[in-house]
Amino acid sequence: MYTFFAGIALLIIGYFTYGKFVEKVFGVKNERDTPAYVNADGVDYIPMSTSKNSMIQLLNIAGTGPVFGPIMGALYGPVAFLWIVIGAIFAGAVHDYLTGMISIRNRGAHLPELASKFLGKVMKHVVNVFAVLLLLLVGTVFVSTPASLLHVLMNGKVALGIIIGAVFLYYILATLMPIDKIIGRLYPYFGALLLISAVGVGVGLVVTGAPIPELSLKNFHPDHLPVFPLIFFTITCGALSGFHATQTPIISRTTKKEKQGRKIFYGMMIAEAIIAMIWAAAGMSLFGGYAGLNEVLAAGGPGAVVSEVSVAMLGAIGGTLAILGVVVLPITSGDTAFRSARMIIAEYFNIAQKKFSSRLWIAIPLFAISVVLTQIDFNVLWRYFSWANQSTAVIALFVGAMYLYVAKKNYFISLVPGTFMLVMVITYILNAQIGFNLPMNIAWVGGSIGTAILLALFFVAAKKNRANHLPLDEDISDWNRVA
Template identity: 65%
Template sequence: MITFLLAIVLLIAAYFTYGKIIERIFGVKENRQTPAYSMKDGVDYIPMGTNRNSLIQLLNIAGVGPIFGPIMGALYGPVAFIWIVVGCIFAGAVHDYLTGMISIRNKGAHLPQLAGKFLGRPMKHMVNFVAVLLLLLVGTVFVTAPAGLIFDLIGGGVGLSVIIGLIFVYYIFATLLPVDKIIGRIYPILGALLLISAVGIGVMLIATGAPVPELTLQNMHPGGEAIFPILMITIACGAISGFHATQSPIISRTTQNERNGRKIFYGMMIVEGIIAMIWAAAAMSLFYGTDLAALINSGGAGLVVSEVAFTLLGAVGGTLAVLGVIVLPITSGDTAFRSARMIIADYIKLPQLKIASRLWVALPLFVVSFILTNMDFTILWRYFGVTNAAISAIALFVGAMYLGIQYKNHWVATVPAVFMTMVALTFIFSAPIGFGLPMTVSYVLAGTGTAALTGLFAWKMKLNRAEKEFELDADTTEKAA
């Protein structure tokens, strides 16, 4: 229990300490007009309050990642706590803050545009494809996961395919309508439900004196799976997730002032890390090693969610907690499709003021996603995981380049970018869904590839620094919002 409580304290303290350091390095300009005002269009660019934006950002980035991921990561034992805390503070929250703030400085641009601008034009095309692929995988995963939870909650009273269809209908409306019509109105309420359910689980862990294991570096995974890189792939959203880089621009287009960025972007990632810690601790304390593995194998992480919720909170509280978990993927799935629409529209330069234009872009996405729902969830999750890691590395390199061009401390982003590059490449070389090579060979190849990519990054930074007219930020009016 001491390890668990200390981890929560470290996460909260990081917001007030390391979060301020990152904010100071970036250099907030409170008098700079944000895109919410300079590009206001009534659809995607709409000024919204900080608390509202914060809850929307939390729901956008959370999904089932900080719950399902930590539950599966709990198989490794307390070493998972280290990754959640260190990854969240020094990688994930930095990633989210920099992508959100750089987007604000560049008219609410999405990651493909930012990658093209700071890392080179070829990266724009590659990242555009990978980002849309990631969002399709996210949208699909976040249809099947909540559909299964709803199906179990109502005892199979409604067919699974019907539930999936109803979720898709909601996604269509949330994707097409202006951001303040559905997302801006119901997300704060759903965010409160999410927080209440997570806090309820955490409080009951403490109140009941649950046997949360203390810190150890031992790998307790029953199957003996390697901690590096599989733990980092499994626990993504609770530590660092490239998916967040696709979500932050939604809120960068509704943020009223740059000073709100630390709360919205860095702060909400810290909250997600706390949620991840709670669910990892619950899974470890209530189900030990092989018992947890058996539960996951028989009913997936969703079954563990139900067992934890009803064991700790009873019938009523358990139902509310499960509803809170159901809310997470649905409120990330809809914005995943919304982000995909916006990225594609930006790429092909198609204005989104008319609903017909939005529909033309969105419908093919839903068709492809519906087809993908027939794939096995575990396979989908692994593909999502490695794509997620790759995007996070690219987003961090964008942040590092933005800081490096200005001769600011880019290492706060460069170090986690290099680490996540190594994670993604090692997984690609070693995993069965990749090349399936021996782990030792994978380490060597991944290390070589990481070194080469890091060298290219350093070379590109030197070129960008030498370009005297490099347009770091998009022109806007220096006017208080």
């Protein structure tokens, strides 16, 4: 268990050390008014407490990612721990923090608007399509996933269609209602359930002496599996995920002071990584090895693993509560996925969202498309989503790097992980069957060359932006105050 405990310890230390360093590099201005006050509209821009914002942020970014992803990643062995820890501290938490804080400095803008400002107007349209597609896929899949888990939990006594309808109804209400009416009130309870279930499983692993494997040179590359770059597309939300960049602006519009950003954005990514560590450890240790885990996954998917682990660690009642904690994850990301999609579309077409009718006319087409998508097999689409998800993370990291470069600050904290993942996303799509299906050695060469070209273009644009004194932070005196 040394690797497991060391990983948890490093994540906590990372929050108090590297998280503090990233905050210092960015340079918070606690006296500066935030969009929650300046743009208050009673719908999306509403000041909320740090604890409430933190819990909403954790549930927004989580989905099933810190559970299902690490369970699948457990097939790679203890190297999964390595990616979760390093990825969360130096990539995922930096990604979330910079996205959230730059959004706060720019009226709570979403990623397409930020990409337009810092990477060029063409990127606004590209990222807008990417973001809305990602959110529709996430929202749709997170209708069927919790519905299926609840259907199993109820032993099939309630028809799956009825459960799906109930989830859709909740999503519609959460998407249209002011954020403090449903999300702000329910998420603290949902969050408590999630954390209690994760801690319960973690304690159970320790108390029962589960044989959590240690990282070594021998198992670093188990059974000669192609760990790189596949592991970066298997474990996403627990380490680095572009989906988070679509969620952080929701909370950038409800944050009271910039000083709260480290706890809300950086801290909740670290919390998610700890949850991912627990479920990865459970997957590695409770099924008699990787072959046993693979059998359970083949028979019932990650949901079956969650069910068996929860009952084994916590008993029938505790296991049921733990499963409910996992059910909460997709629901609390599905609702904010649709909410983010509405906000991004409204921002793109400059449609004010204070009126209920304005929100409704954007939401109706979104849910209509989602209902159609629930009838489609998502196996292939979800593979594209994994690639698009990490591509979005790269864009967000380069937005952060551009911001810091123009500000003459340490842009390497964002550029290094962004460049690393850029190599991975290009290499992956060149090698994958859903992409160009090239041999891996050629894919690596193509990924390296493509990254070098894009990196050169980044520096050309960055030097031009710095020379032209690109305004980084919008002047709050010019922000429209909405009564």
